[in-house]
Amino acid sequence: MPTILVASDAPSVRRDVAATVESDEIEVIGVASGPEALRLVKEDPPDLVIVDMQMGNMGGMAVCLELRLEESYQDIAHVPVLMLLDRRPDVFLARRSGAEGWLVKPLDPLRVRRAMRALLDGGTFEDESYQPVPVLVAEASTPLAAASSSAALPTSG
Secondary structure (H helix, E strand, O other): OOEEEEEOOOHHHHHHHHHHHOOOOOEEEEEOOHHHHHHHHHHOOOOEEEEEOOOOOOOHHHHHHHHHHHHHOOOOOOOOEEEEEOOOOHHHHHHHHOOOEEEEOOOOHHHHHHHHHHHHOOOOEEOOOOOOOOOOOOOOOOHHHHHHHHOOOOOOO
16 A cells, blocks of 8 residues: 655645545545654655745755765655645746656645556656646738738828
8 A cells, every 4th residue: 555645734735635645545644844844754655745935944855965965875765746736936946956756836626636646657747737828929911910910900191
């Protein structure tokens, strides 16, 4: 049975993530701080760590960097990290931290489950919901575009 460690100082985030991913096949453990998350990973590594970017004095980026450092010393086994981000610019930090995946809040159950499954299966997950929706540009051959491009501005003569 996979174990998922959820680290956030916001009880609502821990509760929402647990309610979304916990099942008869998945155990969820919640902690309220980065140091507590690191301690648990060292004692009994979970299959996945879901960590909140903004958390007390040791947020998600610091937790992930510390896990990667400990892993490089071969003190702990590799544990995938899913980072929960508060805003779009934090994607840069999530990439730099070595996290295998990230989600930009607000969280929705479908994206959380999809990201969790991808990371538990050994993959990565990059949340693209924060990106702007592409706008289709009408080609000049369409009637609407042709009409707007042929409209002449009044000229003084």
